[in-house]
Amino acid sequence: MAIGLHNSDMKNPVVRWIDQRMPIFTMMQKEYGSFPTPRNFNYFWNFGALAMVNLMIMIATGIFLAMHYTPHTTLAFDSVERIMRDVNFGWLMRYVHANGASMFFIVVYIHIWRGMYYGSYKAPRELLWMLGVVIFLLMMATAFMGYVLPWGQMSFWGATVITNLFSAFPVVGQWIVSLLWGGFSVDNPTLNRFFSLHYLLPFVIVGVVFLHIVALHITGSNNPLGIEPKGPQDTLPFHPYYTAKDSFGLVIYFIVFAVLVFFAPNYLGHPDNYIPANPLVTPAHIVPEWYFLPYYAILRAVPDKLGGVLLMFGSILVWFVLPWLDRSPVRSMRFRPLARIAFLLWTVAFLVLLYCGGKPAEEPFVTISRIATAYYFAYFLVILPLLGRLERPLPLPESISRAVLRGGGPLPAGAAAKPMEKA
Amino acid sequence: MFRTTLKAFAVIGGLLAALPSPAGAAGDEIHLPPVRFSFDGVFGTYDRASAQRGFQVYKEVCAACHAMRLISYRNLRELGLTEQQVAAIASQVQIQDGPNDEGQMFERPGRPSDRFRSPFPNDAAARAANNNSLPPDLSVITKARAGGAAYIYALMTGYSEPPAGVTVAEGMNYNQYFPGHQIAMAPPLNPDQVQFADGTPATVENMARDVATFLQWAAEPELEQRRGMGVKIILFLTVLAGLAYAVKRKIWADAH
Numbered sequence: 001m002a003i004g005l006h007n008s009d010m011k012n013p014v015v016r017w018i019d020q021r022m023p024i025f026t027m028m029q030k031e032y033g034s035f036p037t038p039r040n041f042n043y044f045w046n047f048g049a050l051a052m053v054n055l056m057i058m059i060a061t062g063i064f065l066a067m068h069y070t071p072h073t074t075l076a077f078d079s080v081e082r083i084m085r086d087v088n089f090g091w092l093m094r095y096v097h098a099n100g101a102s103m104f105f106i107v108v109y110i111h112i113w114r115g116m117y118y119g120s121y122k123a124p125r126e127l128l129w130m131l132g133v134v135i136f137l138l139m140m141a142t143a144f145m146g147y148v149l150p151w152g153q154m155s156f157w158g159a160t161v162i163t164n165l166f167s168a169f170p171v172v173g174q175w176i177v178s179l180l181w182g183g184f185s186v187d188n189p190t191l192n193r194f195f196s197l198h199y200l201l202p203f204v205i206v207g208v209v210f211l212h213i214v215a216l217h218i219t220g221s222n223n224p225l226g227i228e229p230k231g232p233q234d235t236l237p238f239h240p241y242y243t244a245k246d247s248f249g250l251v252i253y254f255i256v257f258a259v260l261v262f263f264a265p266n267y268l269g270h271p272d273n274y275i276p277a278n279p280l281v282t283p284a285h286i287v288p289e290w291y292f293l294p295y296y297a298i299l300r301a302v303p304d305k306l307g308g309v310l311l312m313f314g315s316i317l318v319w320f321v322l323p324w325l326d327r328s329p330v331r332s333m334r335f336r337p338l339a340r341i342a343f344l345l346w347t348v349a350f351l352v353l354l355y356c357g358g359k360p361a362e363e364p365f366v367t368i369s370r371i372a373t374a375y376y377f378a379y380f381l382v383i384l385p386l387l388g389r390l391e392r393p394l395p396l397p398e399s400i401s402r403a404v405l406r407g408g409g410p411l412p413a414g415a416a417a418k419p420m421e422k423a
Numbered sequence: 424m425f426r427t428t429l430k431a432f433a434v435i436g437g438l439l440a441a442l443p444s445p446a447g448a449a450g451d452e453i454h455l456p457p458v459r460f461s462f463d464g465v466f467g468t469y470d471r472a473s474a475q476r477g478f479q480v481y482k483e484v485c486a487a488c489h490a491m492r493l494i495s496y497r498n499l500r501e502l503g504l505t506e507q508q509v510a511a512i513a514s515q516v517q518i519q520d521g522p523n524d525e526g527q528m529f530e531r532p533g534r535p536s537d538r539f540r541s542p543f544p545n546d547a548a549a550r551a552a553n554n555n556s557l558p559p560d561l562s563v564i565t566k567a568r569a570g571g572a573a574y575i576y577a578l579m580t581g582y583s584e585p586p587a588g589v590t591v592a593e594g595m596n597y598n599q600y601f602p603g604h605q606i607a608m609a610p611p612l613n614p615d616q617v618q619f620a621d622g623t624p625a626t627v628e629n630m631a632r633d634v635a636t637f638l639q640w641a642a643e644p645e646l647e648q649r650r651g652m653g654v655k656i657i658l659f660l661t662v663l664a665g666l667a668y669a670v671k672r673k674i675w676a677d678a679h
Contacts, residue, residue, distance in 0.1 A: 039678060081563065241675060244671040244675070248668050250667075251667050274642075
């Protein structure tokens with residue numbers, strides 16, 4: 001492109017003046033206004049936008065909480081209760097933030113599930129998918145460190161158990177643990193660095209989310225049929241069609257969120273975290289937050305410490321290579337009768353692990369966890385690679401528009417790409 | 424389209440239903456006796472008279488051993504006490520303050536802005552006076568125990584002779600609702616232990632319910648405001664959802 005002023009279409013003279021020098025309005029119009037989006041999204045495609053909103057809510061409430069929170073072992077618990085009692089609407093900020101973490105994981109789990117079911121990880125979207133896995137790992141680290149900050153019993157003992165996992169690694173293990181602790185046990189230096197990192201990582205997440213969206217806007221979205229749009233009759237401009245659809249989903253999401261915050265704010269928490277941390281008293285059962293329970297169950301399903309740790313990390317790292325494990329050219333499970341059943345069973349295994357992770361490490365939960373763990377990995381490492389060769393997929397529709405439009409025919413070329421009036 | 428929406432919410436519902444409840448995570452199967460409180464349910468509020476009686480029980484019984492270091496005397500205004508009543512209650516205790524201009528610590532009568540005075544200066548003193556057991560701080564106790572206020576009520580009314588074959592250790596007491604059943608705290612409530620000004624009979628059950636109500640208020644003073652706000656927000660969002668759906672339908676009308 002030539003050097004010089006951008007050739008702007010903007011009508012408003014002030015907007016045009018800016019746009020000629022820095023075409024952010026043109027960019028927004030291209031990426032969020034007229035951006036061609038498959039016309040057949042179902043409501044599962046709301047969850048990316050919901051995750052974005054959720055991230056913003058977490059950052060906004062977190063900034064206000066940090067203004068009143070004191071990261072010191074002797075003051076942290078009381079400063080959180082001070083937020084609950086004496087800061088104007090502090091209870092609201094804290095409950096939104098705490099339940100927002102749970103909502104974030106619910107939203108992102110559904111988002112990931114959708115990606116797996118409809119094959120959104122397959123070429124050409126492998127990098128988009130991998131960036132998503134990076135976001136998920138960053139979210140887990142952020143959530144784990146955030147849960148430590150109130151310095152209750154589960155904060156302290158959860159931090160002790162999880163950081164100790166790294167000691168399983170040979171040679172470097174103990175060194176990593178000391179680095180995480182900032183000393184020789186979970187103590188004030190640990191709390192300080194976790195607070196610092198808990199404030200830092202969300203902005204790293206914002207950066208990777210940006211890359212995730214850049215990658216998305218190069219390849220375009222997948223869709224429930226898993227076939228690429230072949231022309232304008234297969235797509236709709238993002239605005240107003242998907243802004244309207246996302247808005248409806250967003251309100252429903254807010255309702256679920258509000259029910260948690262206003263009527264069951266501690267339902268997803270653990271009562272022990274309202275007991276101030278005490279290094280001399282170990283809780284009867286140490287459990288992480290609910291969204292980590294599947295991995296906790298995998299960890300405890302393995303009798304060997306290092307093996308358990310490797311399997312636990314492996315359960316998410318395997319997602320990185322999912323695009324190369326699943327070689328079937330058909331994306332959507334709608335057209336893969338066998339993979340569909342195998343994946344729904346995988347979903348059951350995940351939920352079973354989530355359930356078992358919250359139970360004591362005793363029978364029958366250990367055996368159930370082992371079976372579910374075995375299936376969790378078998379799905380990725382055995383079933384998907386085999387099905388890619390053996391499965392006979394159902395016939396794919398010719399195009400999106402033929403499959404979803406009434407009467408089955410493509411619209412006249414102009415109709416779908418009708419220019420939209422928008423601000 | 425709507426079918427898929429329902430599917431999406433079935434997934435959310437499934438996720439929520441699959442979550443182990445915190446109480447379940449505790450593992451110990453203890454069934455609390457049924458008890459009803461004014462703050463039960465979605466629209467429940469605090470029974471101020473009950474919470475005031477509960478404060479009296481706390482002040483005259485529990486406060487001998489249990490601190491509530493996160494609560495200030497001024498907070499009692501929320502239970503319907505007047506400014507004068509709160510000032511009078513606060514002034515009954517001596518609070519250490521200082522240092523003054525000469526660098527000396529001194530004692531002064533309590534003020535409404537003071538936190539509840541703790542019965543012991545530190546945990547070691549509390550243990551020394553209680554057979555080496557630490558009476559927990561009660562500020563957030565209903566949030567810190569599975570079962571919440573119902574657990575407090577159960578604990579207060581759950582003392583009995585140990586069943587045949589169960590031996591209770593020296594200095595411990597049998598309580599059917601305490602995890603492990605052996606609790607260091609002696610039965611705290613006895614009939615007519617306090618005298619309620621409003622003529623409520625001071626049975627163990629009444630005192631237990633009142634003190635559980637008071638402790639629930641102390642743990643969640645925002646509960647009424649929270650629920651009131653929640654009702655309004657959810658009604659608003661429900662209407663907004665209807666509007667957003669109508670807008671979506673209208674915009675999509677030409678796209679099917």
